[in-house]
Amino acid sequence: MPVIVTDFTWTQTEDAVRVHVPLKGARACKVDIISTDRYLKVHFPPFLFEAFLYRPVDENRSSAKIGNGVAVFTLMKTSRETWEQLMMSCDKETKQQLREEVLLKHQQKLSSQSRSKAEKQQAEKKYLLETMMKLEQDVRDNIQKMKEAERQKTTAELEAWQEICEKTNTNEEEEDLKKKGKTNSENIKQPVRTCKKKTEQKRTPPRTSGNIQVTFTPRVFPTALRESRVQEEEEWLKNQAEARRSRSSGAEDLQELSENEKNPEWLKDKGDCYFRSGDYQSAVNAYSLALRLNQNLLSVWSNRAASHLKLRNLHQAVQDSSQALDLSTPAVPSNAASRARAHVHRGAAFCELELYVEGLQDYEAALKIFPDSPGLQSDAQKIRDVIEGRETTSASW
CATH class of the missing domain: 1.25.40.10 (Tetratricopeptide repeat domain)
Known part of the structure; x- marks a missing residue:
């Protein structure tokens, strides 16, 4: 059976009503509060304060503060008037009916808030996932563009090198024909064959195979840098270093004792x-x-x-x-x-x-x-x- 709180106080203005409920040593985390437009409840076992308000209040503009062993409620009136009393006068059955209606309304409000919060969290998760996917796609596109640009550059360099080789071969053939002064087709063909042999001999040999050594920046943590939280990792490493220093300094202090x-x-x-x-x-x-x-x-x-x-x-x-x-x-x-x-x-x-x-x-x-x-x-x-x-x-x- 709860103990009813009777030593509360209340004051009013034309716009608001302030109610002070002593908490009798209870901590704020142990206080359960329900407030609607017609009902106010403060429960901190084994004590209970319950008020069926004299007139409706605006629950959206009302507020509650807990501190220094007291709960202070500021209830904003819906109309400018002076109340004759804080609580309405009604029989026990009416109070029970009002209490059930208020609790049902309060539960519906909490359920609605819970659904709204869950929907908001789901929407935030969806937006975050879409943003991450878009960023990853942008990274892949940039990498593909870099690969294509490098491929085009390499192709252009190879074509330019082939043109230079062809010009060099042609100039060598012309010089050989002028020097030997060939007058017949046989004499002309022979230098051509010789030039081809020389050209074949001067072709660049294929590149030799080899290994390229790749080094990476050493890391204490096994995750990749793009997946890591650098600030938290640095703070953790700093705390570990301080702990090792404190242990070593403590051991030195103990060695100096008698x-x-x-x-x-x-x-x-x-x-x-x-x-x-x-x-x-x-x-x-x-x-x-x-x-x-x-x-x-x-x-x-x-x-x-x-x-x-x-x-x-x-x-x-x-x-x-x-x-x-x-x-x-x-x-x-x-x-x-x-x-x-x-x-x-x-x-x-x-x-x-x-x-x-x-x-x-x-x-x-x-x-x-x-x-x-x-x-x-x-x-x-x-x-x-x-x-x-x-x-x-x-x-x-």
Whole structure:
């Protein structure tokens, strides 16, 4: 059974109505909104706000904003007038009938939008495919034109070379006839045959076969350059190089440590001393160095989460607590205290981030481990009061 929201507020002008609905700690991604010309619904489990509007509104010009723990709706009136109240007065059966009509209309609208979106995507894909095919055809046409131009050029050069050879042969025959002074047909034929032999001897021999060495630009990726995304590939290679440099620089730093500083247990004790003295940043540094030497130390992850919580590094506290919980599997009695401590650290960080639902889940997980702890029971009840609006968020976790 949902909890009806009654602490909403609303204001109006002659043109618009503004409705403020408190979200009671719910995140924006968990809020479900339905708005039409006569109906407004805001659902964030376990709470529900529902309004059957006094007069119709223009849903195309209306808007909604979610932030700072409240949902603000600006509903544009269809006519300039002052409403006597926000919601219309009607019986339960009328509300049920209106609700069914609104939901049916809303579903039809969503279905229409989905079809329009699918048709638009299909049209974009078709246009992209046609464009790609046209570009590929243009490339093929250009290649064919280049081949034809090269063929014509080679043919022209060959014909010019043949003409030069024919002229050379003719000039040699004429010179031989003039020198020998031939007077009869036999004497004329002999130089012709000799000239032909000379011509045959001077013909250019066929070209010898051989291999042409072709080299290509070396690439890290196997795909062709025309099919690659150069910018993304360069960014990936840059990140890989930076990762290798960071690993090599980290190894050099570790080599400069003393024997005690290379002992994770010694570093953990050093961080504990810093934490007890209130020097939380030095504690974080000691714990971080210990984790660089050994990342499987459950207590170090948990203690660093507590130090980050003191320094209000809330997101880092959540990450370290989650890592401690991952290392404490399977759940056995020997690691019960460590699991409860990690849940409390993460729950406190979530509450400081105003994510009270997630924080309550971690505190309830810790209560399952130690159900008789009065401190855990008190903190869990405070979070419930904040979620239900019975207490402000000034409590310290």
